[in-house]
Amino acid sequence: MRWTPGGRSPNLEDRRSAGGGMGRGLGIGGTVIVLALSLFFGRDLFSDLGVEPGVGTASAPMTAADSAAQDSTVQFVSFLLDDVQGVWAKALPGRYTPARLVLFRNSTDSGCGPAQSAMGPFYCPLDQRVYLDLGFFDELGRRFGATGDFARAYVLAHELGHHVQHLLGTDARVRQAQEANPAAANELSVRLELQADCFAGVWAHSTDQRRMLGPGDVDEGLGAASAVGDDRIHGRTTGRVNVDSFTHGSAAQRSQWFKRGFESGDPRNCNTL
Numbered sequence: 185m186r187w188t189p190g191g192r193s194p195n196l197e198d199r200r201s202a203g204g205g206m207g208r209g210l211g212i213g214g215t216v217i218v219l220a221l222s223l224f225f226g227r228d229l230f231s232d233l234g235v236e237p238g239v240g241t242a243s244a245p246m247t248a249a250d251s252a253a254q255d256s257t258v259q260f261v262s263f264l265l266d267d268v269q270g271v272w273a274k275a276l277p278g279r280y281t282p283a284r285l286v287l288f289r290n291s292t293d294s295g296c297g298p299a300q301s302a303m304g305p306f307y308c309p310l311d312q313r314v315y316l317d318l319g320f321f322d323e324l325g326r327r328f329g330a331t332g333d334f335a336r337a338y339v340l341a342h343e344l345g346h347h348v349q350h351l352l353g354t355d356a357r358v359r360q361a362q363e364a365n366p367a368a369a370n371e372l373s374v375r376l377e378l379q380a381d382c383f384a385g386v387w388a389h390s391t392d393q394r395r396m397l398g399p400g401d402v403d404e405g406l407g408a409a410s411a412v413g414d415d416r417i418h419g420r421t422t423g424r425v426n427v428d429s430f431t432h433g434s435a436a437q438r439s440q441w442f443k444r445g446f447e448s449g450d451p452r453n454c455n456t457l
Contacts, residue, residue: 185333186396193262195269195282197313200254200289254318258287261316264337268344271390275451276351283347284313285340305339307346309355314343324408334401335408338384338442345383348451349376358457375456377432378441382454385445393449402446406439 265285273280286292291300295311304323305316324339325331349355358376362369388405391397432438445454 185337185391185398185401187260187263187267187333189256189259189263191259191262193265193285195265195284196258196262197284197286198258199292200287200318257318257321260333260336261285261287261318261340264340265344267391268341268387271387272344272348275386276348279351280348281312281351283307283344284311286313286315288315288317289319290317305343307343307350309346309350312347312350314340314347316340316343328408330404330408332400332404334388334397334404338388338405338408341384341387342380344387345380346376348383349379354379354457372457374433374437378437379454379456381433381438382441382445382456383451385442385447386449386451386454388442388446389449392446405442405446 269280269282273282286294286299288299289301291298292315293299294308294313294315296306296308299306299308299315301317301319304320305314307314320339321336324335346355355376358372362372384405388397388402392402433441441454441456445451
């Protein structure tokens with residue numbers, strides 16, 4: 185992917201130097217569940233429950249050498265943040281307000297409760313921020329086999345797609361529908377995630393129009409969308425695929441909706457709901 189290094193987005197918030205040792209209390213599984221419920225109910229349930237997330241031992245604060253090693257990645261993320269949001273500002277004139285991106289290491293606080301590396305990147309509608317530990321990009325390649333700049337770009341564009349949904353009120357409507365029909369909660373979650381994949385494709389269409397893509401970039405994006413499909417993740421972690429527990433969509437669905445957004449470049453074609 186062709187991009188211009190240098191500069192720092194005014195919407196980038198870097199908390200990596202704080203280090204952030206892991207807390208104790210819930211463990212990975214409990215932390216992810218409470219975070220999901222916090223996002224669903226629109227409140228910080230960690231505080232309500234009086235517990236802290238816990239995912240193991242603390243890590244040492246980031247050194248100057250660590251920070252320097254990640255500098256090019258930070259520049260890339262900063263560039264992407266401004267580029268994706270610039271596309272949406274044009275697509276939604278007068279309606280789009282920028283999200284902020286928080287870079288952290290290990291753990292930090294969010295409007296939706298504690299954020300931890302083990303959760304992966306996520307968007308919190310309560311403070312309109314995307315939370316990202318840059319170590320996830322290494323995990324994306326090592327664990328999921330999704331490598332390359334455009335695979336990373338897909339991840340960020342997907343999370344900012346959730347911000348678009350929040351500004352349009354889509355996430356609130358889905359939350360109401362889930363509360364009215366709990367049996368359909370997972371299906372509605374999948375539909376929301378697939379729309380964010382499609383929105384990522386809409387941004388990717390723009391990069392193609394501006395001749396920013398190189399050979400293989402689209403395949404990287406499609407590969408990343410497939411790699412984080414629920415069926416792929418279930419297969420790796422449990423050896424079994426339970427369709428009823430899907431929350432993000434299958435590999436085929438995720439790549440299909442990303443491709444749909446990429447080919448049309450029109451968010452109106454991203455109606456998964």
